[in-house]
Amino acid sequence: MGIINVQHLRKAFGNHEVLKDIDFSIDKGEVVCIIGSSGSGKSTLLRCLNLLEIPTSGTVYFTDEVIGGSQKKINEYRSKVGMVFQSFNLFNNMTVLENCMSGSRKVLKRSKEESRVISIKYLKKVGMAPYINAKPSQLSGGQKQRVAIARALTMEPEVLLFDEPTSALDPEMVGEVLNVIKELAKEGLTMIIVTHEMAFARDVSTKTIFMDQGVIAESNEPEKLFTNPKNPRTQAFLSRFING
Amino acid sequence: MEKNIVEWIIFLLQEYGIYFWKGTLITLETSILGTILGLIVGFLLGIIQSTPIYPEDSMAKRVYYKMLKGISNAFVHIFRGTPMMVQAMVLYYGLKQYGVNITPFSAAVLVIMLNTGAYMAETVRGGIISIDNGQFEGGKALGMPHFTIMFCVVLPQAFRNIIPEMGNLFITNIKMTSVLNVIGFAELYFATKTAANTYYRYFEAFLITGAIYFILCTIFTKLLSVLEKKMEGKKDYELATEYLAD
Ligand SMILES: Nc1ncnc2c1ncn2[C@@H]1O[C@H](COP(=O)(O)OP(=O)(O)OP(=O)(O)O)[C@@H](O)[C@H]1O
Ligand SMILES: [Mg+2]
Numbered sequence: 406m407g408i409i410n411v412q413h414l415r416k417a418f419g420n421h422e423v424l425k426d427i428d429f430s431i432d433k434g435e436v437v438c439i440i441g442s443s444g445s446g447k448s449t450l451l452r453c454l455n456l457l458e459i460p461t462s463g464t465v466y467f468t469d470e471v472i473g474g475s476q477k478k479i480n481e482y483r484s485k486v487g488m489v490f491q492s493f494n495l496f497n498n499m500t501v502l503e504n505c506m507s508g509s510r511k512v513l514k515r516s517k518e519e520s521r522v523i524s525i526k527y528l529k530k531v532g533m534a535p536y537i538n539a540k541p542s543q544l545s546g547g548q549k550q551r552v553a554i555a556r557a558l559t560m561e562p563e564v565l566l567f568d569e570p571t572s573a574l575d576p577e578m579v580g581e582v583l584n585v586i587k588e589l590a591k592e593g594l595t596m597i598i599v600t601h602e603m604a605f606a607r608d609v610s611t612k613t614i615f616m617d618q619g620v621i622a623e624s625n626e627p628e629k630l631f632t633n634p635k636n637p638r639t640q641a642f643l644s645r646f647i648n649g
Numbered sequence: 650m651e652k653n654i655v656e657w658i659i660f661l662l663q664e665y666g667i668y669f670w671k672g673t674l675i676t677l678e679t680s681i682l683g684t685i686l687g688l689i690v691g692f693l694l695g696i697i698q699s700t701p702i703y704p705e706d707s708m709a710k711r712v713y714y715k716m717l718k719g720i721s722n723a724f725v726h727i728f729r730g731t732p733m734m735v736q737a738m739v740l741y742y743g744l745k746q747y748g749v750n751i752t753p754f755s756a757a758v759l760v761i762m763l764n765t766g767a768y769m770a771e772t773v774r775g776g777i778i779s780i781d782n783g784q785f786e787g788g789k790a791l792g793m794p795h796f797t798i799m800f801c802v803v804l805p806q807a808f809r810n811i812i813p814e815m816g817n818l819f820i821t822n823i824k825m826t827s828v829l830n831v832i833g834f835a836e837l838y839f840a841t842k843t844a845a846n847t848y849y850r851y852f853e854a855f856l857i858t859g860a861i862y863f864i865l866c867t868i869f870t871k872l873l874s875v876l877e878k879k880m881e882g883k884k885d886y887e888l889a890t891e892y893l894a895d
Contacts, residue, residue, distance in 0.1 A: 457786060459705070476703060476794065484792030494787030498805040500886075508791035511801065525892070534892035543886060553787075560791060 406469055407432045408595055409454065409486075409564060414463035416449055423449045425619040427463070431597065431612070433563075436590045438606035438627070439599045441616035442642060447599040450616070451568050454597070455488045468563075484512050487557035491569040493549040495541040495556070501528065502537035505556045513560065520559070527555040531585050547578030554585055565589070567598040603646055607631050615639045657853040665844040672837030673861050679754065679834070680822040683761025687822075688815065690762060691769020694721045696799060698770065699777045721770065728767030734828045736760050741832040753834035760829070761822050772814040776807035809880045816873035820866045827862070837861065 407430035416424040423446045431437050439447050452458040454465060456472065456479050465472045472482050495504050505524035509515045515523070528534040531551040541549055550570055557565055567586065571579040583605050590596065590609050600606050606613055607627045615623045615630065615638075623636040634640045652660060662669065698721055702714050728736065741756040751759070780803050788798035830838040837858060845854035 455790060457789060473705065476706065479705075480789075480792040480794055482792075483790060488790035490783065490786065490790070492783050494783040494790070496784060496787060496802045498802065507788075507801065508793065511797050512792045529892065535888045535890065536886075537889045537892070538886040540882070540886065556791070 406430070406466065407435075408468055409597075410466035410469075411454070412464045412466070414450070414453060414465065415461045416446075416453055416458060417461045423619050424453065424460075427619075427621060429614065429621060429624065431595065433595055434593045435595055435611045436609055437597045437612045437614060438610035439597065439614045439616055440601070440603065440606055440642075441622075445616040446619045447616050448568050451488070451566050451597065451599055455483060455486060455566060457488075480512070484508070484560055485562055486564045486566065487560055487562035488566045489550070489553050489557055489568070489570050491572050493541070493546075493553045493573075495549055495553055497541055499540070500537065501533060501539050501541075501544075501552050504541070504552060505559045508556065509559045523561075524555070524559050527558040528552070530558070530588075531555045532581075545578060546574045547581045550574065550578075550582045551585055554582075554589075558589075564595045564597065567596065567600070569599050569601065571600070571602060603631070603643075615642065617642070654853060654856075657848075657850055658857060661844045661848070661850065661853055661857060665840055668840035668843065669837070669857060669861065672840040673865070675754070675836040676823065676826045676861075677865065679757050679826055679829075680761060680819065683758045684765050684819050684822050686758070686762040687765020687818070688769055690766030692773050692804075694725065694766060694770035695773025695777060696804075697721050698774045699799075701795065724763075725767045725770050728763055729771075733760060733764050733825055734831055736764065737829055737832045737834075753829070753832050756832050757826065757829045757834040761825065764825075765818050765822060768818055769811075769815070772811055773807070776811045777803055779810060780806050809877070812873060812877050812880065816870060819869050819873070823865050823869065824862060827858075 410430045411427055414424055414427040415422065427450060429437075439450065441447055449458060453460045459473075467482060467486065473479065496507065499507065502521070502524055505528060506517070506520040509520035509523055510517065525534055525537070528537065531554055533548060533551050533555060536544065536548065536552070541552070544552065550573075554570075570586065571582050574582065579602070583602065586596070586598065587605075587609055598606070598610070610627045613625060613627045613630045614621055615634075615636070617638045623630060623634060623639045625635075630639065631643065634643055697714075697717050700714060700718075702711050706714075737756060737760045740760060741751070741753070744751060744756075777799075784802050784806065785798055788802050793801075826834070827838060829835070835842075841854045841858045844857075845851045
């Protein structure tokens with residue numbers, strides 16, 4: 406069984422069924438990219454994995470255990486499965502360093518000194534250590550996203566979820582963020598990444614999932630999915646992308 | 650020889666200055682104490698009202714929060730929906746009738762506290778919901794419990810938006826102490842009345858009292874705008890040059 410295992414996951418908002426019977430499993434060290442057109446349910450799927458949305462039905466296993474239950478259990482689970490948002494969601498009242506230290510101190514209960522050392526380690530990794538004293542409002546989008554990644558890494562998560570990490574960025578900043586994620590992939594971090602960057606998905610993922618209207622329409626190794634899509638809807642989506 | 654207005658004011662201040670001064674101090678004391686206690690009540694209620702109830706919480710916890718919210722809601726509606734003067738009468742004479750004697754000072758502080766609490770509850774709740782939901786989600790994704798996010802992330806940000814309303818309430822409270830003479834809380838009012846009655850100089854006496862309220866309110870407005878500026882924080886930051894090399 407994989408590190409994350411999703412079985413018969415459904416999510417409806419009122420009578421609008423956004424996710425319809427999703428099944429997939431990912432192993433430790435895998436990098437899964439989820440692609441698909443707007444409104445197909447990619448964000449909702451990711452948010453269900455993090456329990457920011459509570460699934461209507463179905464089960465998610467994390468290392469063979471069903472996720473959910475009390476708030477305490479949910480929070481414990483979230484501390485192991487990090488999430489990076491399209492809109493960064495850095496804490497506006499804290500500096501870069503305080504942002505990174507917050508989870509380490511308040512959730513993992515590490516000491517101040519230890520949290521500081523770990524935070525600086527990961528800030529260095531994303532190239533943001535010189536900015537430890539800056540507030541989020543004083544950073545560019547690419548810088549904010551790199552800090553958000555460092556903040557998630559200070560929790561030393563087992564899985565990291567990304568919801569369109571570069572969609573809110575100016576084109577010239579997309580590269581710096583994607584490079585950080587590629588670096589993490591090389592190091593073997595397990596990741597699920599929702600993205601519209603097709604070249605990146607093809608390059609970095611071990612498995613690519615194409616979502617369409619709330620179902621997984623196709624899931625395959627990136628080489629196969631991008632060069633030889635089986636499902637006509639995948640073909641249509643990819644050709645739309647290639648032809649701009 | 651007949652005195653002019655200025656001369657009358659100076660004369661009244663010479664004669665009754667000490668009473669005006671004492672009245673001013675007690676007015677200040679009451680409104681500061683009442684407002685601070687009220688702010689605490691308001692924050693508590695505002696936080697209670699914006700606490701989410703999750704379907705996966707235990708039954709007992711859900712019932713408990715629902716009750717707290719219900720009580721807090723009722724409290725806010727009642728105190729916002731009735732005049733402070735009437736509340737003061739009901740509280741003071743009501744308690745008296747049932748054998749609980751409290752001083753007019755305590756009654757005044759209590760009424761101001763409850764009123765401020767009711768108004769602040771709504772302001773705090775508004776301040777909290779005005780903060781982008783992403784701030785909550787950022788905290789949740791790290792595994793932070795609701796109250797950690799509330800106290801470390803959301804309230805510090807909401808606080809800045811709340812300051813102006815805190816200032817308004819403070820000033821309202823300073824002025825509101827003047828209607829509390831209905832329960833015998835009347836230091837400044839009493840000084841004014843005595844001064845006015847003795848020499849039959851109502852205009853000058855109330856002019857003095859008006860000026861006192863005006864000065865107090867002006868001072869507080871200034872103090873709060875200083876606090877607001879302070880909360881804005883630094884506009885620039887220092888690069889940590891020791892890490893620039895990497
Ligand atoms: N909280 C919500 N309440 C109601 N409907 C929602 C909610 N969140 C999402 N939806 C609906 O669910 C559908 C899927 O949304 P979702 O955000 O998962 O799409 P997506 O694949 O991430 O799209 P995009 O590429 O634009 O980010 C949409 O039709 C959206 O309107
Ligand atoms: Mg989305």
